[in-house]
Amino acid sequence: MRAPGHSRGIVDIPKWWYLLDLLVKKELRVRYRGSILGMMWTYVKPVVQLTVFYFAAGKFMKMSDGMDNYVIYLFSGIIMINLFNEILMNVTTSIVANAALVGKIYLPRELFPVSSVWVALVHFFPQVVVLLVGAVVTGWRPGPLNIVAIMGGVLVVALSALGLGLAFAAWNVMFRDSQNFVELISMVVFWMSPVIYKWSMVNEAIPRWLWYVYMANPVTIAVELFHYGFWVPTTGPLTSAHGEMWTMMPNHWVYWSGIGLVVSLVLVAFGQAVFRKHEAVFAQELG
Amino acid sequence: MSQMNTPLPAVVFSDVTKWFMLRHTRSIKEYVVWTLKGRKGDLGERFKALDQVSFTINEGEAVALIGFNGSGKSTTLKLVSGVMQPDSGCVHTRGVVAGLIEVGAGFHPDLTGRENVFLNGAILGMSKAEIEAKFDDIVAFSEIERFMDTEVKFYSSGMFLRLAFAVAVHCQPDVFLVDEILAVGDEPFQAKCLARIRELHAQGQTLVIVSHALDQLEDICDRGIVMSHGQAVFDGPIADAIAHLRASE
Numbered sequence: 397m398r399a400p401g402h403s404r405g406i407v408d409i410p411k412w413w414y415l416l417d418l419l420v421k422k423e424l425r426v427r428y429r430g431s432i433l434g435m436m437w438t439y440v441k442p443v444v445q446l447t448v449f450y451f452a453a454g455k456f457m458k459m460s461d462g463m464d465n466y467v468i469y470l471f472s473g474i475i476m477i478n479l480f481n482e483i484l485m486n487v488t489t490s491i492v493a494n495a496a497l498v499g500k501i502y503l504p505r506e507l508f509p510v511s512s513v514w515v516a517l518v519h520f521f522p523q524v525v526v527l528l529v530g531a532v533v534t535g536w537r538p539g540p541l542n543i544v545a546i547m548g549g550v551l552v553v554a555l556s557a558l559g560l561g562l563a564f565a566a567w568n569v570m571f572r573d574s575q576n577f578v579e580l581i582s583m584v585v586f587w588m589s590p591v592i593y594k595w596s597m598v599n600e601a602i603p604r605w606l607w608y609v610y611m612a613n614p615v616t617i618a619v620e621l622f623h624y625g626f627w628v629p630t631t632g633p634l635t636s637a638h639g640e641m642w643t644m645m646p647n648h649w650v651y652w653s654g655i656g657l658v659v660s661l662v663l664v665a666f667g668q669a670v671f672r673k674h675e676a677v678f679a680q681e682l683g
Numbered sequence: 684m685s686q687m688n689t690p691l692p693a694v695v696f697s698d699v700t701k702w703f704m705l706r707h708t709r710s711i712k713e714y715v716v717w718t719l720k721g722r723k724g725d726l727g728e729r730f731k732a733l734d735q736v737s738f739t740i741n742e743g744e745a746v747a748l749i750g751f752n753g754s755g756k757s758t759t760l761k762l763v764s765g766v767m768q769p770d771s772g773c774v775h776t777r778g779v780v781a782g783l784i785e786v787g788a789g790f791h792p793d794l795t796g797r798e799n800v801f802l803n804g805a806i807l808g809m810s811k812a813e814i815e816a817k818f819d820d821i822v823a824f825s826e827i828e829r830f831m832d833t834e835v836k837f838y839s840s841g842m843f844l845r846l847a848f849a850v851a852v853h854c855q856p857d858v859f860l861v862d863e864i865l866a867v868g869d870e871p872f873q874a875k876c877l878a879r880i881r882e883l884h885a886q887g888q889t890l891v892i893v894s895h896a897l898d899q900l901e902d903i904c905d906r907g908i909v910m911s912h913g914q915a916v917f918d919g920p921i922a923d924a925i926a927h928l929r930a931s932e
Contacts, residue, residue: 397695397775401765415805422802426793500788501806502765502780571714676768679761680703 401676403504405668412507419511424518438519439526442478446471453592463594464631465534468527472622473591475523476549479516480557480615481582486512487561488578491569495682505675506668509565513558520550531626538629548653549621552660556614559663563670569681570674589616590623595646611646614663617656620649690741691777693858693889694763698772701733701758701913732758734913735772742777742857745890747900747921749928750910756893759910760860763891781807782860782891787847792836796827799835800850807854817853824879825849826872845872852879858889877903897925 409416428434449470453459460466490508491498498505528536560581568574588610590598599607610616628644646652705728733755740746748756761767762774764782789806790799800821804814814821822828825845827838835843861880880903884890894900900907900921907924909917909931917927 397692397777399765399774400763400776400780401768412805414811415802418802418805422791422794422798426791429793496785496788497806498766500766500785501782503806677704679766 401502403506405504405672406506406510406664408504409506409510412504415503416507416511416514419507420514420518423511423515427515435519435522438522442471442475442523442526445474445478449474449592459592459594465627468531468534468536468630469623469627470592471527471530472626473589473619475520475527476553476619476622477586477589477591477615478523479520479550480553480585480618482516482519483513483554483557484561484564484578484581485575486516487558488564488568488574490561491565491678492572492682499679499682505678506562506671509558509562509671512561513554516557517550517554527626531630534630536626536630538625542625542629545621545653546625548657549618549625552614552621552653552656553618555657555660556618556663559660559665559667562664562667566671566674566678569678585613585615588613589619591619595620596643599646611652612655612659614656614660617649617652620646621653621656624649690743692739692775693742693744693777694738694740694780694891695775696736696738696759696762696772699733699736699762699769699774700731700771701755701762701767702729702770703732704729731913733762733769736910736913736915737772738908738915738918740889740891742889743884743887744906745884745892745904747904747907747924748891748893748910749895749897749900749907749924754910755913756910757862758913760862760891760893763858764860776858778857779808780858780860781851781854781856782858783848783851783862785862786844786851790835790843790847793834795834796831796838796846799846800831803847803850804854807851808856809854821846821849821853824852824875841869841872848876852876852883855883855888858891859883861890861892861894863894897928901925 424435428437431437433440446467450460450467454466454470463469487509490512491505494508497503498508561578564574564578598610602610624645631644736755736759748759750756758767760782762769763776764780765776787803789803791802794802800818801811801814804817804821805811809817822831825842825848827842827845830838830842835846838846877899880890880892884903890903892900892904904921906919907917907921907928908915909924909928911931917924919927
């Protein structure tokens with residue numbers, strides 16, 4: 397015999413693969429009900445963002461001066477931030493949005509956050525395709541390491557957002573203020589990462605210790621990984637060896653990537669711990 | 684060995700107590716202000732939904748939980764299903780527990796009947812192959828073949844309940860929980876549901892049923908547990924349990 401209502405958390409999710417798949421399909425169907433453009437909206441938003449920032453930041457603020465293919469630089473950062481924000485918001489609201497199920501039928505509750513991540517990845521994919529087309533047009537010639545960087549960036553951002561989101565999802569059941577906190581985080585994270593500006597501008601402006609804090613942000617390193625994956629290979633062969641390379645990527649970015657991955661795993665462990673601490677009261681809070 | 688025939692326990696409650704917190708606020712501002720002012724007690728009221736409830740339900744039994752509104756029946760079912768956790772005491776179950784704590788809890792209005800059958804089947808623990816194998820039976824049972832490709836939001840409430848119930852009675856868990864769903868649809872459909880539940884019971888499925896339809900319960904269950912103010916006040920043959928409940932009116 398066993399005590400009902402206990403799961404091992406995220407580890408148990410693969411056993412529910414089929415349900416997870418159905419939940420994702422449901423979410424995608426429901427989100428675009430009654431909308432004419434449907435999934436097209438996932439293209440419209442980043443393209444508008446790109447246009448606005450390209451002119452406002454790139455041209456008016458002259459951010460693109462002295463930089464090849466600023467559009468690729470900008471867009472790879474934008475879609476990374478969008479992925480982070482979408483996962484974080486989806487996961488945060490996932491438990492309250494599924495209140496009817498959480499309160500009535502026992503399922504491993506991590507199913508809802510994990511399906512939210514999946515939905516966000518489905519939305520993310522077409523944006524990557526757009527970026528890829530742009531990169532190829534501007535002369536993208538990637539090596540294997542660039543591809544690894546792209547995958548690593550997605551992994552780091554997905555884990556970080558899932559981890560934070562799990563904690564906020566649990567708090568959101570108790571206090572709906574969580575959603576507002578998440579909106580704040582979304583706003584701040586955009587400017588806290590080198591999306592429209594270059595890492596070197598931050599490096600010159602802040603003290604050393606603060607630079608370490610800046611680089612420890614997993615979203616920052618994920619954005620840099622995307623720069624390495626999509627933008628760096630469009631800027632031509634690095635014939636003059638490392639000299640040129642170092643100005644494109646922050647110092648020791650490979651080590652920082654490792655730290656970013658560790659930080660994102662810590663965030664998942666933290667989020668899962670908060671989630672498990674509160675999940676016993678989900679049903680009675682949600683009715 | 685005579686012990687081979689002794690039924691195994693399927694659901695065991697030992698000294699289960701459950702407190703509910705009736706929260707008065709969902710705002711962090713009030714939470715902080717009240718905590719600082721030393722009025723933390725005002726954040727909510729606690730009341731005991733279950734008070735040291737103990738019982739054992741063996742495999743193959745059909746047990747009715749009866750009692751007036753607010754007596755703790757539904758809370759008991761939620762603890763069996765694992766949706767809620769006890770504050771003290773322990774709950775144990777054997778095998779797969781599935782239930783209808785609420786008919787159609789897993790249904791989504793924007794999906795078609797067909798899609799909802801698959802979604803709800805998976806929620807109740809069925810695999811894709813299982814649902815596919817039983818799909819025709821489920822549809823036939825619901826008697827709404829014509830509307831399977833219509834979105835559920837256009838269903839009448841009766842059609843909705845029929846489909847939801849049809850899925851649930853085909854999921855065949857070891858322990859089947861039923862809450863207030865014997866009042867499904869019109870009379871012929873109700874009779875069909877009752878027949879199906881009896882059939883499941885005959886096949887050896889353990890049933891735990893919450894209902895106010897006492898006559899129907901007498902028909903299906905062997906045993907009744909009477910709940911009152913969070914306590915199990917009577918546990919015995921169904922006829923006696925119903926008599927006990929009626930006497931306390």
